[in-house]
Amino acid sequence: MSKYPSGKRKSIKSPVAKRVKASENPSSYVLRMLLASSPYYVSGSLLAQKLKMSRVGVWSRINKLRRQGLSIDASQNRGYRLAAEPDLLNQPLLEAWMRESGKTCKVFVHDEVDSTNSFAERLLANGEKGPFAVLANSQKEGRGRLGRSWHSPRGGNLYLSVGFMPNVDILKLRSFTLWQGIQIATLLRSLTGIEGISVKWPNDLVHDKGKVGGMLTEASIDCERVRSLVFGIGLNVNCPLKRFPSSLAKISTSLEDLKGESFRIHEIAAKVIKATLTGYAACLKGETEKNLVGKWNELDALADRRVVVSGGKKKMVGTARGIDSSGALQLKLKNGRTKAIQAGEVTLKE
Ligand code: BT5
DSSP, X not given: OEEOOOOOOOOOOTTHHHHSOTTSOHHHHHHHHHHHXXXXXXXHHHHHHHXXXXXXXXXXXXXXXXXXXXXXXEETTTEEEEEXXXXXXXXXHHHHHHHHHTOOOEEEEEEEESOHHHHHHHHXXXXXXXXXXXXXXXXXXXXOSTTOBOOOOSSSSEEEXXXXXXXXXXXXXXXXXXXXXXXXXXXXXXXXXXXXXXXXXXXXXXXXXXXXXXXXXXXXXXXXXXXXXXXXEEEXXXXXXXXXXXXXXXXXXXXXXXXXXXXXXXXXXXXXXXXXXXXXXXXXXXXXXXXXXXHHHHHBTTTTOEEEEEETTEEEEEEEEEEOTTOOEEEEOTTSOEEEEOSOEEEEOO
């Protein structure tokens, strides 16, 4: 649970009250008002007035939200407030955060799946139109690249996939994962205040203390056109690293580990979904080309570091010098030449 600090009642004037339309489902309206005013209280009479119902009616909506797993404090003089947000996914709360963040899409929330990427792929194959998001509290077969697995314990971390049906030329999406990495690292820096969150070519979110997240983009391509696309991200948020196998805990970190405090998983999920949808739209509009290299350089964990690049049986040692406009890693070799690496594994040279 991410607890809110205690607070007195703040008057809910416009624009908050105006942003929330009383025509929507009453429980969802109450939840959004609670969210908009948290950690403060919203008066029961204001809710009753906005919803045109009795205070008993409001009270029954509050109880409905409690039954859905939300912790709501009630105080006779002050009204109601969200006391804490659960670490386990709660669909109404996620949808309320998505509306707050200003960008929504259909969401599928599950307790456990094999892999959110696989689940999204099946939805696309069965005719579900993108974009939509699939989230789970845990994954039994969370995966990374090249058959590697993604450790996905239940509760507190983010396992999210967004499905799209782009039907565009493959070139438009060639830097898609790099671009999404930039968007999400930038978002996490500003949301958490953790300045050291960086991108590691091609698909990692890292900090000096270890890997905090990984991205996996999978596409079905037909005649040079991307028909369907699934963007998956695993992000270590609040789940204690002691629930990781010790060999993995040594090379991993989490937002909570880095900041020393827990984060609201629903807020992070909603904002990561928004960043993903916005990043995708920018790729389709061709807006990424001119900014890709500069933005990557600002966040590049490998900049000027001695690295080993392996791909297949080959290994190369050199100095990482950012990326080019196609997204290829620039590796400066001992002989002074620079080699563009399209795919491979990069590790820091000891
Ligand atoms: C990745 O692969 O980093 C991409 C991971 C994408 C996971 C998300 S979760 C939601 C969606 N559904 C899925 O099934 N997948 C996506 P790669 O670069 O291959 O890195 C994999 C390596 O990261 C593993 O071999 C471990 O060394 C390490 N690793 C595994 N789990 C980790 C974790 N929770 N935190 C940090 N590192 C981890």
